[in-house]
Amino acid sequence: xxxxKENVLQFWSLLKDSYKEFNENDPLRLSxxxxxxxxxxxxxxxxxxxxxxxxxxxEQLLTGEFLNALQGMVGEETTxxxxxxxxxxxxxxxxxxxxxxxxxxxxxxxTTLFIVVxxxxxxxxxxxxxxxxxxxxxVKNRGISLLIILVTGLLFLTTLFLDxxxxxxxxxxxxxxxxxxxxxIKLLYIALSLVIFTLWFASMFKxxxxxxxxxxxxxxxxxxxxxxxxxxxxxMGLVLVSGNISTIYGASGSLVLLLLFIxxxxxxxxxxxxxxxxxxxxxxxxxxxxxxxxxxxINIVE
Numbered sequence: 240x241x242x243x244k245e246n247v248l249q250f251w252s253l254l255k256d257s258y259k260e261f262n263e264n265d266p267l268r269l270s271x272x273x274x275x276x277x278x279x280x281x282x283x284x285x286x287x288x289x290x291x292x293x294x295x296x297x298e299q300l301l302t303g304e305f306l307n308a309l310q311g312m313v314g315e316e317t318t319x320x321x322x323x324x325x326x327x328x329x330x331x332x333x334x335x336x337x338x339x340x341x342x343x344x345x346x347x348x349x350t351t352l353f354i355v356v357x358x359x360x361x362x363x364x365x366x367x368x369x370x371x372x373x374x375x376x377x378v379k380n381r382g383i384s385l386l387i388i389l390v391t392g393l394l395f396l397t398t399l400f401l402d403x404x405x406x407x408x409x410x411x412x413x414x415x416x417x418x419x420x421x422x423x424i425k426l427l428y429i430a431l432s433l434v435i436f437t438l439w440f441a442s443m444f445k446x447x448x449x450x451x452x453x454x455x456x457x458x459x460x461x462x463x464x465x466x467x468x469x470x471x472x473x474x475m476g477l478v479l480v481s482g483n484i485s486t487i488y489g490a491s492g493s494l495v496l497l498l499l500f501i502x503x504x505x506x507x508x509x510x511x512x513x514x515x516x517x518x519x520x521x522x523x524x525x526x527x528x529x530x531x532x533x534x535x536x537i538n539i540v541e
Contacts, residue, residue: 249521254514257514261513264513269362270509272355272359273355273356278501280349282324283344283345283348285302287345289302290342305395308395316496317497350384350385352384354380359509360447365537366448366528366532368531368532390439394435432465432469433462436468437461440508449528449531450527450529450532452526455522456522463514464510467510471507
């Protein structure tokens, strides 16, 4: 399929418009606040997922796979730091009421991250909650955040299964056809990552903001965000993980690496959200808010 010149030009125009609007929303502040809350939310999210899926699968296996996935993103030292914190929490002596209290607390902390992301999405979409919102609005938002966490876990398990499948098939294909290039296997892994991250970003773009969107207008921005995220993940791995930042910052180096990675990821996430908005407008989708929100405009007075 040959790309038409007008389609390429329109895509480039959407990118420029999205970048301009993205800068108008103070992305440094949005990404910084997200990185701050994410630092405290990562461990609660992992514990919630381990508690939920540990009923079906081996908790030790899941823990190892979670940490391996994180190591590929933020490096060995940062992962070891997170692993230590995770072990300290898991080894706490817990009674029944303390366990219930900890689970409620973890749910609150874990979902707060996505509440922050939702607020940032709403800023990009120029919508805000109504002044007379009820407890149902709060419960709905927390419920959606828990749903996103659940989707994250399900996508991770899917990735784990397909990883094993590709590895098995790859080994057998290489044995049967010795001349096959190993780059083909690597391309399969990249394609898998692209699909998984596209689904993950799409779930956030679709359900977190207080606007009603159709799936067809969510997918292009989700795919673009996934591509930028994977490119950035590779670059961050070369520049940060393989660099000397952890040496420069000493004991706090692992925290700095984690913050930088989340900051960049948030930057890409909010640019993707802006692109989704501009793409929806380009497709003449009539953007409607949910019943709990209203749209607003910003007028500059000189």
